[in-house]
Amino acid sequence: MADLGMRRALLAVVCVAFLFAVPGAEPHAGAGGSLPVRPAATPPMGWNSWNSFGCSIDENKVHAAADALVSSGMRDAGYRYVVVDDCWFSPQRDSSGELRANPDRFPHGMAALGEYLHARGLRFGLYMSPNLRTCAQVAGDYPGNTGSGGHERTDAREFASWGVDYLKYDWCHGASPLPDVRAAFTTMRDALAATGRPVLYSINPNSNHPGEPGENEDWRGVAHMVRTTEDIEPLWFGGNHNAEPMGVRDIIDVNAALAHRAGPGHWNDPDMLEVGVSGGGYPGLSADEARTHLSMWAMMAAPLIAGNEPAQMSPAERDLLTRREVLAVDQDPLGRPARRVVDGDQQVWVRPLREGTAVALYNRGDQPAEIGTSLAGLGLPAGQRRVHDLWQPREWTTGGAISAAVPAHGTVLLRLDPA
Ligand code: GAL
Numbered sequence: 001m002a003d004l005g006m007r008r009a010l011l012a013v014v015c016v017a018f019l020f021a022v023p024g025a026e027p028h029a030g031a032g033g034s035l036p037v038r039p040a041a042t043p044p045m046g047w048n049s050w051n052s053f054g055c056s057i058d059e060n061k062v063h064a065a066a067d068a069l070v071s072s073g074m075r076d077a078g079y080r081y082v083v084v085d086d087c088w089f090s091p092q093r094d095s096s097g098e099l100r101a102n103p104d105r106f107p108h109g110m111a112a113l114g115e116y117l118h119a120r121g122l123r124f125g126l127y128m129s130p131n132l133r134t135c136a137q138v139a140g141d142y143p144g145n146t147g148s149g150g151h152e153r154t155d156a157r158e159f160a161s162w163g164v165d166y167l168k169y170d171w172c173h174g175a176s177p178l179p180d181v182r183a184a185f186t187t188m189r190d191a192l193a194a195t196g197r198p199v200l201y202s203i204n205p206n207s208n209h210p211g212e213p214g215e216n217e218d219w220r221g222v223a224h225m226v227r228t229t230e231d232i233e234p235l236w237f238g239g240n241h242n243a244e245p246m247g248v249r250d251i252i253d254v255n256a257a258l259a260h261r262a263g264p265g266h267w268n269d270p271d272m273l274e275v276g277v278s279g280g281g282y283p284g285l286s287a288d289e290a291r292t293h294l295s296m297w298a299m300m301a302a303p304l305i306a307g308n309e310p311a312q313m314s315p316a317e318r319d320l321l322t323r324r325e326v327l328a329v330d331q332d333p334l335g336r337p338a339r340r341v342v343d344g345d346q347q348v349w350v351r352p353l354r355e356g357t358a359v360a361l362y363n364r365g366d367q368p369a370e371i372g373t374s375l376a377g378l379g380l381p382a383g384q385r386r387v388h389d390l391w392q393p394r395e396w397t398t399g400g401a402i403s404a405a406v407p408a409h410g411t412v413l414l415r416l417d418p419a
Contacts, residue, residue, distance in 0.1 A: 029221060029265025035189060037265030039200040040224035042331045044166070044267070044303040046081025046125065047074070051234075051277045051307025055087040055136045058105040063116060068310035070120050077322040078331060079306055081166045081200070082117050083125030086136040091144025098158055099128075099146060114163030125166030125200075126159060130184035135172035135207055148188065156191035159199065166200040167192065169223075172207045181205055181213060185222050200224050202269065202303075207231070212242045214269075215254055218261055225269040225303050229254050232271035235282045236289050236409055248274070248285065248293045249364055249409070255300055256340050262301050264335040269303050276308030276317040288410035290320055291391060292362065295411040298330035299338035299349050299360045325390040326413060329358045341378060346406075348373045350380075356417040358390075363406040371412070372403030384419035 029035040047065055049057045066082050069075045088110070090100040101110045114124040129135060129147045136142035148155045148169075159167060169188055171181060185203050192199045204227035206214040212230070219226040235247040242254050255270040262268045275293060278284035285293060297304060306321055313321075329351065338351035338360065345365030351358040359378060361371035375382060375398075387402060388395045390413040397419050404412040 027265070029224060034193060035201065035221055035224065035265065036198065039165075039198050040267060041264050042333065042335060043301050044081060044200055044202070044225060044305070045078040045327075045331070046083055046123070046166070046304075047079055047306045047308075047310060048083040048085055048125070048168075048272050050085035050127075051232075051272055051274060052309045053085075055141050057084060057087055059108060059113065062113060064311040065309070066117055066120055066122055068313070069122065072310060072313065072318050073322055074306070074310060074318070075121060077324065078327055079304070079321075080121070081123045081125045081305070083127065083166055083168055083305065084113070085127040085168065086134050086170075087142045088126065089134075089144075089146050091137075091142070091146065093146060093151075097151060097154060099151075099155055109162075110164075111162045118163060123165040124163055125168060125202075126162075126164050127168045127170065128155065129170050129172050130188060131171070131173040133172070135170055138172050138208065149184065152187050152191040153194065156188065156195050156199075159192075160195035160197040164197075164199060166202065168202045168204070170204040170207055171209050172204075174208050175210050178213060178217065181209065182217075182222065185219070189222055203227065204269075206242075215242055215258065220261060220266045224265060225267045227269045227271060228258055229270055232274055233280060233282045234274040234277045234284045236285065245282070246271075248289055248296075252292075252296050252300075252362075252364075255302070259300065259337040259339060262335075262337040267301060267303055268337075270297065270300065272305040272307040273297070273321070274307055275320055276306075276313055286409065287316075288407045291413075292409060292411040294320060294323070294326055295360055295391075295413040296349075296362060298326050298413070299351050299358060301330060301332075301335065301337035301351075304330055323391065325388070325415070329353065329390070329413070329415070332358075342373065345369075346371045348377070350378045353415070356415055359402065359414045359416060361402075361404050361406050361412040361414070363408060363410050366408050368405065368407050368410075370403055371406050372401060374400050374402065376400070378402075380416070385416045386419045388415045388417070389413070390415055 201223045202225045203223040214228045233245045238245040332353045334354040338349040342348035347362040349360040
């Protein structure tokens, strides 16, 4: 008996030691999930091929984008993930059921692409879908049936063996019962975890799924970042709530209500950046709209995934995308997104930072306006504050009132510190 007691005690010690030793003992993202926080402790930053290249992507274009991320300083500003979106794969799986790179587009294969990116201090992202087809295949823009449905373990192992650090996993399958959608996304989450490689998991439960489950469902614990809206386009206002075409203003309207879900390990994804993107019959963004885009994505603690063509970017575009004071708000280690404290056409948002507070005076309206608030209106204790304008080289001191002239569709982004 004494022997049995000893063995039990020993077993208990071993179990406790195991609990603390395995990666499962790390903090996890959201209730009920088995998703380590670490790859997404702050909102992911990178570049994705879709907004500029759509389905016509190849190795040369990805190399050029990667090289330009390095030479322009974007990588050093934080844009590290290079995500190859739809249309990178051979239209059919090989005879053993494995995915292959499209040999005409990526003649050196995906493992070689991973090595190219890693050698430049970048990280490697790929796109795939949980059903029979990817979104471009569903739309008829690309041949074949390569979705990961039923192949999750094989595909996850293959991605890990290629050095993939980020998977964008896109529903694109029309209306389906929500439990099925959850099961599909959870299956790939678990298949990625089983590879032992830390892979940042980005899902889009929205595309072609009426009911916008990215907006209506809480995906904490399932993925590190979750699309909350339909696809963004390079425009200010589409006017259809969460339906295409969506512009910067529409997306802020939808995402504003979801702040309570965002935090370390789980971020609302209001889609990629359209700074420097034009075409598709859309007008593109004015300079003020582009600043609002970056300012409000930073306030919302959104992933910053550039969608421009880095090899062709203008100095103005680069300056916008790499504005360190603004990126620091997005990447603040406290990981608390902003709250909107004044709604309407002249909005006020406040975001607590690890040190200090970020404030956005956001003019959603079509006329220039003076937007004002106060420390009390922001929920801050009385006292003297230094106010820094994060887009202009100006600062001042206030003991209460804060206000600024804001152009139509523009945003004045401020940081408040104790004076
Ligand atoms: C859409 C998705 C886009 C892009 C595209 C690829 O569903 O929202 O961001 O990935 O599929 O076909």
